[in-house]
Amino acid sequence: xxxxxxxxxxxxxxxxxxxxxxxxxxxxxxxxxxxxxxxxxxxxxxxxxxxxxxxxxxxxxxxxxxxxxxxxxxxxxxxxxxxxxxxxxxxxxxxxxxxxxxxxxxxxxxxxxxxxxxxxxxxxxxxxxxxxxxxxxxxxxxxxxxxxxxxxxxxxxxxxxxxxxxxxxxxxxxxxxxxxxxxxxxxxxxxxxxxxxxxxxxxxxxxxxxxxxxxxxxxxxxxxxxxxxxxxxxxxxxxxxxxxxxxxxxxxxxxxxxxxxxxxxxxxxxxxxxxxxxxxxxxxxxxxxxxxxxxxxxxxxxxxxxxxxxxxxxxxxxxxxxxxxxxxxxxxxxxxxxxxxxxxxxxxxxxxxxxxxxxxxxxxxxxxxxxxxxxxxxxxxxxxxxxxxxxxxxxxxxxxxxx
Numbered sequence: 001x002x003x004x005x006x007x008x009x010x011x012x013x014x015x016x017x018x019x020x021x022x023x024x025x026x027x028x029x030x031x032x033x034x035x036x037x038x039x040x041x042x043x044x045x046x047x048x049x050x051x052x053x054x055x056x057x058x059x060x061x062x063x064x065x066x067x068x069x070x071x072x073x074x075x076x077x078x079x080x081x082x083x084x085x086x087x088x089x090x091x092x093x094x095x096x097x098x099x100x101x102x103x104x105x106x107x108x109x110x111x112x113x114x115x116x117x118x119x120x121x122x123x124x125x126x127x128x129x130x131x132x133x134x135x136x137x138x139x140x141x142x143x144x145x146x147x148x149x150x151x152x153x154x155x156x157x158x159x160x161x162x163x164x165x166x167x168x169x170x171x172x173x174x175x176x177x178x179x180x181x182x183x184x185x186x187x188x189x190x191x192x193x194x195x196x197x198x199x200x201x202x203x204x205x206x207x208x209x210x211x212x213x214x215x216x217x218x219x220x221x222x223x224x225x226x227x228x229x230x231x232x233x234x235x236x237x238x239x240x241x242x243x244x245x246x247x248x249x250x251x252x253x254x255x256x257x258x259x260x261x262x263x264x265x266x267x268x269x270x271x272x273x274x275x276x277x278x279x280x281x282x283x284x285x286x287x288x289x290x291x292x293x294x295x296x297x298x299x300x301x302x303x304x305x306x307x308x309x310x311x312x313x314x315x316x317x318x319x320x321x322x323x324x325x326x327x328x329x330x331x332x333x334x335x336x337x338x339x340x341x342x343x344x345x346x347x348x349x350x351x352x353x354x355x356x357x358x359x360x361x362x363x364x365x366x367x368x369x370x371x372x373x374x375x376x377x378x379x380x381x382x383x384x385x386x387x388x389x390x391x392x393x394x395x396x397x398x399x400x401x402x403x
Contacts, residue, residue, distance in 0.1 A: 239297050283295060
């Protein structure tokens with residue numbers, strides 16, 4: 001889903017993808033997303049240069065975005081202005097978002113988008129019924145709108161109808177829906193939605209944050225894991241018998257070596273310093289990396305491998321990247337979101353293709369997108385709104401290069 005990241009490692013190794021790319025100037029003209037939107041860099045996403053740690057791709061419920069050399073491109077479902085193009089139309093190919101800022105990262109929620117500039121500004125657009133844009137009201141925006149923050153943002157994370165940001169002093173702020181206690185305010189159910197960023201606690205040692213559907217998880221220095229919000233499917237990892245809501249950040253286990261995490265609809269996964277992969281929460285389709293079952297109540301290691309770098313989870317599916325640049329996915333696959341060449345669910349990590357040059361992955365609701373060391377972006381899965389960016393609305397079951 002909405003991707004929330006630590007900075008990716010760029011692996012310089014080979015490739016070998018199915019190719020759907022621009023072939024002539026006629027195709028290039030189709031990249032114009034709207035009358036006030038620019039076009040992608042010459043050659044399209046498939047040929048764009050690497051942007052180092054600023055080379056991001058992110059997925060939401062039915063739309064996707066990528067940053068190419070500081071420029072934001074979005075495609076898919078445009079309802080409520082989620083693509084930032086000044087209208088509510090869908091796009092089946094990437095369109096340039098008219099934001100005259102150099103961008104570092106982007107995170108997508110359920111019909112809204114937030115992006116962070118190199119100066120630490122946060123700009124959001126799209127659906128806003130719960131205050132998920134953080135701009136002080138509940139009116140949707142179809143073009144980027146700047147948030148008012150007390151300091152520069154060092155990381156952003158969009159959930160389903162809420163979002164959070166870590167500031168440059170290590171403080172954490174959140175905004176949007178608060179029914180389940182996602183704002184971490186230790187308030188009572190049902191909490192009022194928060195229309196502008198509010199500080200979560202007083203700690204100033206947050207290193208990473210990820211927003212799910214009704215919950216949030218984050219990593220604090222030196223590497224401790226904390227979660228809060230909804231816990232009806234054990235998405236907070238507190239073990240059997242824990243409350244169905246915890247409305248303030250609560251430590252998960254006693255490990256202090258977490259380095260990366262992601263939250264989904266009703267679960268979460270993370271990577272620890274030794275390269276081990278752990279998941280917890282809902283597991284109806286094997287998205288926690290084990291045979292389909294009731295919820296996994298506390299972090300459980302996925303397999304025995306210790307060469308994982310990054311994991312991304314959303315509704316019922318998960319993808320993770322290894323140090324050798326390979327990509328492995330598991331969980332629901334009815335839509336082809338695992339990219340393994342069929343539509344059969346998997347309950348353990350399954351290699352997606354043979355490529356060894358993946359540098360980042362983002363799981364959306366029923367689709368996934370990933371980035372290669374060339375800067376190319378490829379997507380797989382459901383495509384009803386054009387969220388794969390391949391020029392049509394046909395689903396795919398292998399990672400296919402975005403046009």
